[in-house]
Amino acid sequence: MSGHQDPVNEPNVFEKVVDFVDERVGLKTLQAKMLNEPVPGGSRWAYAFGSVLLFIFILQVVTGILLMFYYVPSTDHAYASTQYIIHEVDYGWFLLSYHFWGSSAMVVMVFAHMSQVFLWGAYKKPRELVWLVGLALFGIVMAFGFTGYLLPWDQRAFWATVVGVEIMDKTPLIGDFMARFLKGGPTPGQMTISRFFVIHVMVLPAALMGLAGLHIFLFRKAGPAGPFRGTPEELKAKTDYFFPRQIWKDIVAMASVFLIICSLAFIEPVVLLEEATPDPGDYHPEPEWYFLFLFQLLRLKIFGGEFGQFLGSIALPGAFMALLAVLPFIDTSPERNIFKRPASLIGWILVMLMILVFTVSAIINRDFLD
């Protein structure tokens, strides 16, 4: 509605400044374009996941930058500086714990977001590229989790990295190079911290920002998919713009997630184990919970031996990601209703069950070890 104002009053200074900027930047048009996106079939809570992810990421950036005020990425100071953040710096424990739980929230939200898109059939034509870029973003989020985990340089961090890098080493042809590249040597040490640090705070954020921008651009270009049921008339009757109803749902979801992360930071603040060293002592190495199912999978005998290990740690996850990547190109039926796509529904349930069963059995196995 720009350019349609009644010249009742003279604009005040603030309005003059806004107009000055707007004339040069086109802010009002930009804002209007961002807010006035038609949401076919109307706003829904299920559409909030993407916005929540962006929100969590922004707070990860903020808390991450703050942690770098004190953190020193070196084998002789990483542990001490992290302990200093936790025990000495005012609210250091909170910011670190927020960052820690925020990363878990990010992974949970990525799964929710991907599940929603999958179940709604929203990866189908014309949104194939949105889906593909989304998969790359999924990889980046997991890489964030993996690289960030090492930085406190305690036993938990060290051993998760040792095993994680050994797994990558099993990639055919480039595995050995990749593992040495990440470790910055034959065994983990200073070079590993340096590399994980720079990947965690420079490379991945840049990649994520670029790809998330592309993701949103492609999404806006294709338009929201809307619900998978309903006639065009029904959809039209319920359609609204992104603002205000969807933004309202998004902001409520963001606030809820924020409260949950804060509560977790209060209830379960980060506590470090002993400083990292190649002797695990009494510690039973374990990855972060969202990698537990993969960890438990590798305990199976069929994934034992050199070939079995390649199968379980590289081939199977690789094939699964490849399947997700080609999904929009092999699943070309325009049917989006999940209840009319039995293979997709059963596949999704099976994958979720598999993750759940293996995660739970990994947790049960802990007792057996003690």
Added chain:
Amino acid sequence: MQPKLAAKARCSDGEVGKISKVILDPLSREISHVVVSEYSGQRMERQVPISQIQEVPNEEEVVLRCSVAEFGQFPVLDRDGYVTIHDLEIAHLEDNLHVEPGEILVPYPRLEQGVPRRSFFANMTHAIGALIALPFVYPVLKFVMKPMYRPFDNEWFSVGNVNKIKKENIGYQFKFRRGFKEVFMPEQQIEKNIWVVKATPEVRKAVYEGKDKKFHDEKGDIVWVNKANAPYIGFSGKCPHLGCGYKWRRTKNYPDGVFLCPCHLSIYDEAGKVVDGPAPRALDVLPMKVNAAGEVKIIDIEYKAGVEKQIRLL
């Protein structure tokens, strides 16, 4: 059939006005209404459904199905109920909308006219860009690879005394500290561990199969030989499955004790052979010497985990 802006709107019984605006459905991206600005009266803008258009005989004219009187019944446009397409994002809007008065042309600047090799210049730009990047590839690769390959460390470390081991064929852990010098960093003390078994002849046979075990440096030269009849055998503390640290444990199934890795539950017997779990090879025997006083020295070799063959890393 799409009406042009500023076309005259004619009813069956006379002209009523000009088309001043069109209204678009954001979901179907089709025009749903035309807005006709009346000639008569207060020059109201009325909203006419697209279905009311009977024909578009030429670009200047639109024929409506209704009469002039019926036209007066169409609702007056409430401008505040709409935004313009500049304030809205609709995917592929341009592809569906043809209300401009034909193509709008912009001439090339004078200097650009008659430049026949525009694609040549485009390709040149890419080629020069690639040539700028090319000299960086090798230096960058070498730059990041600097610490990745290190010569093997064949230094002997003292780890403890075998007098502490009272029983045969059980795993006994020696923790030791060693200096670790990495790139520019000052030397740091790191804690490591190895497992030593005081082996009976049967276990020795299982480990060495009657042959002395030779250890090589990167050139293939022998740095040390473990005698097949040496009573003490040292195993690297790194699990050959995926590199965790294993322990000596007595379990329900193995009351005499086994080496058990808590990570992925690989199980090895006192000779280091895999008895259960996913490990691809036996525990790694280290170069070890025990002097007359029982002091144990080892070379702290590390092998790559997860593969059947021993591939030395350190």
